[in-house]
Amino acid sequence: MAERFTKGMARNMYYGGSFFTFLLLLGLTTDTMLELPKRDHRQNITESVAKGKELWEENNCIGCHSLMGEGAYFAPELANVFDRRGAGDEKMFKSFMSGWMAAQPLQIPERRKMPQFHLSDEEVNDLAEFLIWTSRIDDNEWPPNIEG
Amino acid sequence: MKFASQKVAMPYFIFALMLFAGQILFGLLMGMQYINGDVLNELIPFNVARMVHTNMLIIWLLFGFMGASYFLVPEEADTELFSPLLAKITFWVFAAASVATVLGYLLVPYSELAALTKNHLLPTMGREFLEQPTITKIGIVIVCLSFIFNLGMTVLRGRKTVVNMVLITGLIGMAVFFLFSFYNPKNLVLDKFFWWWVVHLWVEGVWELIMGAILAFVLIKVTGVDREVIEKWLYVIIAMALISGLIGMGHHYFWIGPGEYWLWLGSLFSALEPIPFFMMVMFAFDMVKKRRYQHNNRIATTWALGTAVMAFLGAGVWGFLHTLAPVNYYTHGSQLTAAHGHLAFFGAYAMIVMTIISYAMPIMRGRPQGNSEFAQKLERYAFWTMCLSMAGITLALTVAGAWQVAVQRLPESGQALNFMATQAELNPVFWAREIFGLIFLSGLVAYLASFFVGSPETVKLSNSSLATN
Numbered sequence: 001m002a003e004r005f006t007k008g009m010a011r012n013m014y015y016g017g018s019f020f021t022f023l024l025l026l027g028l029t030t031d032t033m034l035e036l037p038k039r040d041h042r043q044n045i046t047e048s049v050a051k052g053k054e055l056w057e058e059n060n061c062i063g064c065h066s067l068m069g070e071g072a073y074f075a076p077e078l079a080n081v082f083d084r085r086g087a088g089d090e091k092m093f094k095s096f097m098s099g100w101m102a103a104q105p106l107q108i109p110e111r112r113k114m115p116q117f118h119l120s121d122e123e124v125n126d127l128a129e130f131l132i133w134t135s136r137i138d139d140n141e142w143p144p145n146i147e148g
Numbered sequence: 149m150k151f152a153s154q155k156v157a158m159p160y161f162i163f164a165l166m167l168f169a170g171q172i173l174f175g176l177l178m179g180m181q182y183i184n185g186d187v188l189n190e191l192i193p194f195n196v197a198r199m200v201h202t203n204m205l206i207i208w209l210l211f212g213f214m215g216a217s218y219f220l221v222p223e224e225a226d227t228e229l230f231s232p233l234l235a236k237i238t239f240w241v242f243a244a245a246s247v248a249t250v251l252g253y254l255l256v257p258y259s260e261l262a263a264l265t266k267n268h269l270l271p272t273m274g275r276e277f278l279e280q281p282t283i284t285k286i287g288i289v290i291v292c293l294s295f296i297f298n299l300g301m302t303v304l305r306g307r308k309t310v311v312n313m314v315l316i317t318g319l320i321g322m323a324v325f326f327l328f329s330f331y332n333p334k335n336l337v338l339d340k341f342f343w344w345w346v347v348h349l350w351v352e353g354v355w356e357l358i359m360g361a362i363l364a365f366v367l368i369k370v371t372g373v374d375r376e377v378i379e380k381w382l383y384v385i386i387a388m389a390l391i392s393g394l395i396g397m398g399h400h401y402f403w404i405g406p407g408e409y410w411l412w413l414g415s416l417f418s419a420l421e422p423i424p425f426f427m428m429v430m431f432a433f434d435m436v437k438k439r440r441y442q443h444n445n446r447i448a449t450t451w452a453l454g455t456a457v458m459a460f461l462g463a464g465v466w467g468f469l470h471t472l473a474p475v476n477y478y479t480h481g482s483q484l485t486a487a488h489g490h491l492a493f494f495g496a497y498a499m500i501v502m503t504i505i506s507y508a509m510p511i512m513r514g515r516p517q518g519n520s521e522f523a524q525k526l527e528r529y530a531f532w533t534m535c536l537s538m539a540g541i542t543l544a545l546t547v548a549g550a551w552q553v554a555v556q557r558l559p560e561s562g563q564a565l566n567f568m569a570t571q572a573e574l575n576p577v578f579w580a581r582e583i584f585g586l587i588f589l590s591g592l593v594a595y596l597a598s599f600f601v602g603s604p605e606t607v608k609l610s611n612s613s614l615a616t617n
Contacts, residue, residue: 007376010383011310018390025394028413032341035407040337050334057274057332058267060258063195068404069481070340071276074182074194076567077481105189112185112571115193117259134336140411142403144478146561147570 039138051123052130059117066148068139074112077148082128082135084146090132097128149511151222153229158512159239160215161505165596167208167246168498172589174201179582183575192254199253199279205493206277207246212501213358214242214295217315219508220365221299225306230298238294245287249280271332275343278329285329292323310379311361311368314386318357325349337405348397351497352463356389356424359459359500363452366507367432370449372440381431385424392420399471403480411473418471422464425456425496432456445510445518447527451503458495458535466491466542478557483574484549491542494534502595509599520602527598533591540584548577 036042056062061078062071068079085100086093101124105113119127149155178197180187185194222229229235252261258274265281267273272282280288296319303312328345364382368375398414432453443449466488470479479485506527510519518524556570565573 005380007380007383010380010387014383014387014390017387018394021391021394025397028395028398032401032406032410036337036341036405039407040335040405042335042337045334053334053336053339054268054271057271058259058262060195060199060274060279062274062276063198063258063279066481067336068340070404071481072195072198073481073483073486074178074198110184110186112181112194112568113189115195137337137405139403139405140408142477142480144557145559145564147556147564147566 041133041136041138044133044136046129046133048126048129049133050130052126052128052133055119055123055127056130064112064114067134068137069142075114077143078131079134079137079139080143080146080148082132084148086132090128093132094125094128097131098124101127149516150226151228153232153235154219154222154508155512156229156232156235156239157215157219157508159236159243160211160218161509163239163243164208164211164215164501165505167204167211169592169596170250171201171204171208172585172592174198174204176582176585176589179578179585182571182578183582196253196258199258200250202277203253203279204250205498209497209501211242212497212505213319213362214238216358216362216501216504216508217295217299217319219504219512220362221302221312221315222306224309224312224365225303227302227306230301230305234294234298238291238298241287242291245284245291249284252281253279270330272330275332275339277347278343282330285326289323289326292319292326296320296323309375310382311365314357314364314382315361318354318361321354321357322350325354340404341401341406344397344400348400349394351493352393352396352421353390355497356393357386359455359496360386360389360424360428362500362504363428363432363455366448366452366503367435369507370443370445370452371435371438372443373435373438377438378435381427381435385427385431388420388427389424392417392423396421399473399476402473402476415472419468421471422460422468425460425464428456429460443517445507445524447524447531448503448507448518450528450531451499451506454531454535455495455499455503458491458499458538460495461539462488462491462493462495462542466546478553479549482549482552482557483545484553487542487545487549490545491538494538519598523598523602526594526601530591530595530598533594534588537584537587537591541581541588544577544581544584548574548581551577 056067061067064072064075066073066077066079069077082088082093085096098121101117101119104116174197177188177192178194178201181189181194181197218229218235252264256264258279261281262268262273265273265283267282270282272285273279278285296316299316299319303316325346328342331339331342333339360382364378367373368378394417395413396418398410399418401410401414433456436449436453470476470484470488510516519527551574552570555565555573556567557564559565
């Protein structure tokens with residue numbers, strides 16, 4: 001590097017630059033926190049939705065599936081599974097869910113296997129509520145199509 | 149070795165490499181399950197294998213960073229480590245906790261592990277990469293505190309070099325941002341938003357400080373270039389890493405709830421993220437070109453150049469490939485993400501740990517000028533085998549990702565192929581990935597073998613003919 005550019009200048013660039021950028025991040029985070037209630041419809045997080053999220057976590061669903069594109073890429077995206085399998089109809093989706101969860105693992109040779117989680121009817125209902133709630137988050141219209 | 153206490157790094161490096169080997173075996177199993185879902189699925193379901201694969205990676209890198217720090221901080225500070233005993237205790241606590249956690253993943257269903265460890269008291273489990281039971285997370289915090297205290301006290305009573313200060317800043321940042329793993333609100337959007345404060349601010353933030361510091365240390369040692377020059381480079385590199393990376397976090401906020409301006413900010417700033425990695429390449433090659441002597445541990449120099457190049461390709465180029473919002477809209481959460489993840493983690497973090505191991509391990513074993521010629525030759529073969537096969541894995545996954553986007557994401561609903569059908573179509577590429585994985589394993593075996601070949605006598609002979617520095 002050119003001699004005109006001294007180590008002192010490099011140091012200031014590091015301290016000044018990262019300090020300023022971190023402040024900017026904090027500012028943007030604050031702004032996002034103020035904006036989020038309009039986008040995440042948190043008022044609809046019922047006890048059942050919260051319970052569903054716990055079940056989602058305690059069974060490590062993210063170990064195979066993605067949710068809003070994050071997680072593993074081994075099994076289908078589930079943030080829009082309500083639209084895909086329930087066509088936007090809650091009752092239809094819930095009946096799909098109870099059938100689907102009970103049928104696992106599907107006995108199709110070589111197909112990737114979803115374990116049997118032995119969830120109760122109420123738990124399956126909670127999980128469905130969580131996925132329905134998730135599907136209604138304003139996520140800038142991702143994914144591009146119904147297949148996720 | 150300048151100070152006897154530097155040797156506490158040894159068990160950290162050895163355990164790191166053991167976990168590395170475990171990580172690769174579970175990776176190969178997952179690769180098979182991608183092709184045939186029946187492979188060992190009842191014994192080790194995919195979600196368990198993946199959790200073990202990624203958690204082992206994180207843990208072995210942490211062990212590597214810790215070993216690196218225990219080795220280089222005393223040398224830079226020009227004083228013995230504050231407490232070698234504490235470092236040894238920390239090692240055994242961390243190692244025992246890691247083994248117990250992995251056994252927990254493997255031996256009981258995850259929901260039982262959650263119940264067993266009382267996850268409901270402070271639910272933190274079941275989020276990608278943060279699957280560890282809450283009690284393990286608390287253990288990690290305690291281990292980190294003890295580790296940072298030990299190093300901090302060492303630096304306080306010794307020389308405060310730029311390398312040490314940057315490394316310590318990176319380590320403190322790592323510990324601080326890890327605290328966000330305890331925040332798990334009922335609102336998924338908030339959960340995801342701050343989950344990235346651990347994951348992104350680690351790998352695209354403070355870890356780059358740690359990587360930069362380790363790279364600078366090794367380059368000072370193997371090239372003999374003036375510290376002033378190296379420190380100037382280090383400052384500029386980490387300045388660019390943080391300036392681009394902090395707001396670059398926005399590329400994770402495109403599709404998980406936050407507002408639209410992140411599409412612009414995330415695209416713009418993360419498009420700058422390759423710059424620090426590109427500078428690392430220029431830095432490493434420039435320093436080696438300007439070297440004042442030829443260190444006989446040539447393979448350590450190769451690792452230092454290699455990590456810069458592979459990190460630039462994996463984190464820089466493959467990251468940029470899908471970081472712009474209009475592209476990411478189609479590639480988000482596809483096999484392309486996996487391609488980037490593999491090359492970036494290997495190039496930047498696995499390789500920087502192997503760089504410091506390659507430099508420090510022979511010194512700790514009484515071979516200040518490196519291993520015997522034969523051992524270095526074997527290590528060089530392992531270096532190329534692992535780098536090229538990882539490039540192969542990345543290319544295979546890139547093809548898989550592009551293919552997936554083409555048939556599953558680009559067509560309109562109704563015309564697009566569904567997920568499972570798409571994956572079945574990708575099988576040939578998944579086979580290619582698995583074969584490259586097996587080649588990687590052979591490279592790893594050669595790498596591990598290089599620690600055991602070459603008689604000490606030959607080393608002594610070649611070392612005695614050289615001036616030490």
